[in-house]
Amino acid sequence: MTITAEGRLVGMTNTMITPLLADKVAFVTGAGRGIGAAAARLFAREGARVLLAARTETQLKAVTEEIRAAGGTADYVLCDLADPTSVQATVDRAVELYGRLDIAFNNGATSQQPGPMDQLSEADFDHVISVNLKGPWLAMNAEIAAIRATAGTGAIVNNSSVGSLMANPWLPAYGAAKRAVNSLTASAAATYGPEGIRVNAIAPGTTLTEMIDDWETKSPGIVEQLVAQTPLGRGADPAEIAEAAAWLLSDRASYVTGVVLQVDGGSRA
Template identity: 80%
Template sequence: MNDTTSVLPGTRLLDGKVALITGAGRGIGAAAARLFAREGARVLLAARTEEQLQRVRDAVRADGGTADHVVCDLADADSVRGAVDRAVELYGRLDVAFNNGATGQPPGPMDQLSEADFDRVCAVNLKGPWLAMNAEVAAIRRTAGRGALVNTSSVGSLLANPALPAYGATKRAVNSLTASAAATYGPEGIRVNAVAPGTTLTEMLRAWDDESPGTIDRLNAQTPLGRAADPEEIAQAAAWLLSDRSSYVTGTVLRVDGGMWA
């Protein structure tokens, strides 16, 4: 490969890499923590709820992986920078990051969403990845030199999203930030991509289904594969994008949606 680290067949995807994962206490982030560690990464788990982080950290360690955790509020700049600095303090470098943390909104038309809920969604889902990428790029520059970032978007960002309008808008903005960052930092050897999950069996989706019964069934009926994803299926896509096996991929929003928007 040109200016990349060769990866031999059979080698673990993330061998030798240090990975930061936000939103790592549950759902896709927790699945990513376990997977990335199995694939050879030393991982730092970040989220707001320490009890959840501790459970995931302990599960990773029980499987023989290397993991630690840091409490992090994605809407707070000092907290985000502190999480990135903690990864470097613990492991001496930062190679890759999965900016997965997000918050949902009460489902419904945009005129029924409170201003406070709108501000909260924007602070976590848009400002959070912006803060994280800025800090991560700086850490990669001063330690590993080259690296990769993956942001979690959503297929709900790609078309109209009347049920989750603020959520969809922030995720569409994340797509734009991803493309801009890819163009900006590509010359330095830092790749930036996003995954856009479809219906995925996370706590956020189950809460939506509890509030609006039948949501999961309706979404599955719109999906050619006819089912929702397990969180690890999304984590697998993120792991590939962060690995050297995707060394010529940057600026991409990869749909992992069972064909929903095919």
């Protein structure tokens, strides 16, 4: 590079920017739609080989084919997050396909019937806790073992919710499970940090997914109410949430662990 008499820079070449997740093997739960599907697409664009997991094969197949058509590397496997055998087999499949596991995004979740906690049946409460709390616990246990045995070091991100950070009268069981995920995240970060395994969480605010569409159907006007409480004045696109997860999973966040990152448009500012 030289500077001419006129002060112009000449001889400059374009600097190649390394993809955020280059050469990583990534595992994503709840990857058939919403934030999980957006994350799977993004991780593949950023250089990762991705294994998608969820319960609905048609959705998983569609996202996987989309990634492959764009030149990415992806495969999928059916997984029930409430079933320990299913979760373990799914993580094992990532290692079988790609030889190791580097990063994981535990995004899969289920919602609940909106309303006061005394109106939620015990069966529905148990289901929410089984998927949204026990599921990430099972997944982290399997992922940590796989990372330790293969890549040696790595990163995990759990998808929490801004609703875990405050009273949640609309979705009390959902909020309670997600708050417990925050605690598991912190405990895992402290436990496995010495091994070079980072564990963080993201707490999305109002995000325009099928899950919130279902909530709007059951509670008309809730999206407008939530957006009104958001300084940025809109809901998030799922891809915006995925970007936060990708950064936390990348080596560019190498000194970040044990945090719950709010990605909420300022709603908890």
